[in-house]
Amino acid sequence: MSAAIVAIGVDAGSTTCKLVAIDAARRLIDHRLEAAHPRIAEQTERLIEELLAAHGARAVPIVATGYGRKLVARADRALTEISCHARGVFEELGQVGTLVDIGGQDSKVIRIGPGGRVLDFVMNDKCAAGTGRFLEHTAGRLGVPIDELGRRALASAQEEAISSTCTVFAESEIISLIAHGAEVDPILRGLHSSLVSRLAAMVRGVGLEPPLMLSGGVARNDALRQILGAALGVEVHLPSHPQLMGAYGAALIARPA
Secondary structure, eight states, rough: OOOOOHHHHHHHHOEEEEEEETTTTEEEEEEEEEEEOOHHHHHHHHHHHHHHTTTTOOOOOOEEEETTTGGGGOOEEEOOOHHHHHHHHHHHHHHOOEEEEOOOOOOEEEEEEEEOOOOEEEEEOOOOOGGGGHHHHHHHHHHHGGGGGGHHHOOOOOOOOOOOOOOOHHHHHHHHHHHHHHHHHHHHHHHHHHHHHHHHHHHHHHHOOOSSEOOOOOGHHHHHHHHHHHHHSOOEEEOGGGHHHHHHHHHHSSSOO
């Protein structure tokens, strides 16, 4: 018999929709993850019903976070991703420190204190150059599957510099590099280094307090983890389900005291 659900967290992100169910011991016992639909309210309602039905539950407390959090009609509260990612990562890794959350729409650097409390944070501006969308868009231009980005970037001993801070201008740089005979893998390594340079600047702005932790879907990219760790001179720590940390934190906050 499956464990009883006591709370659900919903992370209605700009590119993916994540739901997490937890039990009374705060364990992540089930989840749902789908590409975000245009009708996010209908999507989250369906996924909530799926989780409840799978565990024979009728209703539990729900907290929503993410880009579409205010569209989750069933939620008891809507909170920012900053609070939810901090709470989720702290619960799993059990450490205060600095968290980098790389999302599709934006990226955040959060200093986490005792209990998962947010001490300070900074977000990137509206430009996609510091987000997962930057890698996704430019990888598409190069015809490389998103899951191969990190491996191919790390396989290259050379790096093509990408200096533009705008995705549109970066694409123009890439077109120029290809026209001049540059290979794809060194361009991919340059793209990762370009994203890391923006993230590292954000970390320094908040103040790096080790350990350095990552959450968000892009955290699964080996090249980004290694290059970011090298740029900041620290080891990078990763939760077991980095893409689910926002939803997990939301569920923890929803959990009855």
